[in-house]
Amino acid sequence: xRWPARLLWIDCTVAAAAGxxxxxxxxxxxxxxxxxxxxxxxxxxxxxxxxxFSFSLARRDRRPLRLIVLLAVANLGWGVVCxxxxxxxxxxxxxxxxxxxxxxxLFVGGLGALEWxxxxxxxxxxxxxxxxxxxxxxxxxx
Numbered sequence: 017x018r019w020p021a022r023l024l025w026i027d028c029t030v031a032a033a034a035g036x037x038x039x040x041x042x043x044x045x046x047x048x049x050x051x052x053x054x055x056x057x058x059x060x061x062x063x064x065x066x067x068x069f070s071f072s073l074a075r076r077d078r079r080p081l082r083l084i085v086l087l088a089v090a091n092l093g094w095g096v097v098c099x100x101x102x103x104x105x106x107x108x109x110x111x112x113x114x115x116x117x118x119x120x121x122l123f124v125g126g127l128g129a130l131e132w133x134x135x136x137x138x139x140x141x142x143x144x145x146x147x148x149x150x151x152x153x154x155x156x157x158x
Contacts, residue, residue: 021141024074027087027127028067034120035063049113051105056146059120066124077141084138088131095125122139 038045038060046053070087073079098121101112109117131138 020137022158023127024070024079024087024132025105027091028069028071029130030123031067031070032064033067035060035067038063047111049116050108050110051113054070066090066094073138074141079139079141080133081135081139084135088128088135089133091124091128093128095121095123095128097121098124110138 038056038110042053042056042060043055049056054113073083100118102109102117102121106114107115
């Protein structure tokens with residue numbers, strides 16, 4: 017399975033993109049979500065911090081297990097926090113705001129579960145094997 021090798025890159029890219037987009041559109045999102053702009057900015061900052069931390073791991077060839085475990089547990093925890101916020105704010109936030117929190121909780125919690133599952137494999141950056149030429153079923157002129 018090669019895609020788990022990209023899991024930390026997926027984590028940091030999505031977190032950074034979501035954080036930057038939320039920060040840039042915080043005023044509009046605040047109105048859409050019926051939540052204070054400071055709350056939306058807070059969510060954006062959390063995403064940017066997660067993105068920076070997972071980037072610091074993704075770019076390493078060797079990653080300490082304790083930091084991968086920390087990221088996985090933090091993602092699982094943030095997923096629970098998002099679901100708790102969705103429940104707590106269901107009476108005041110718009111359906112879009114609640115949906116955002118539920119969706120973020122599911123996505124981040126899912127990432128945390130995958131990072132936990134593959135924590136040992138994530139300790140090293142996996143490189144794709146070199147392409148073979150002239151092997152069985154391959155065009156040797158390529």
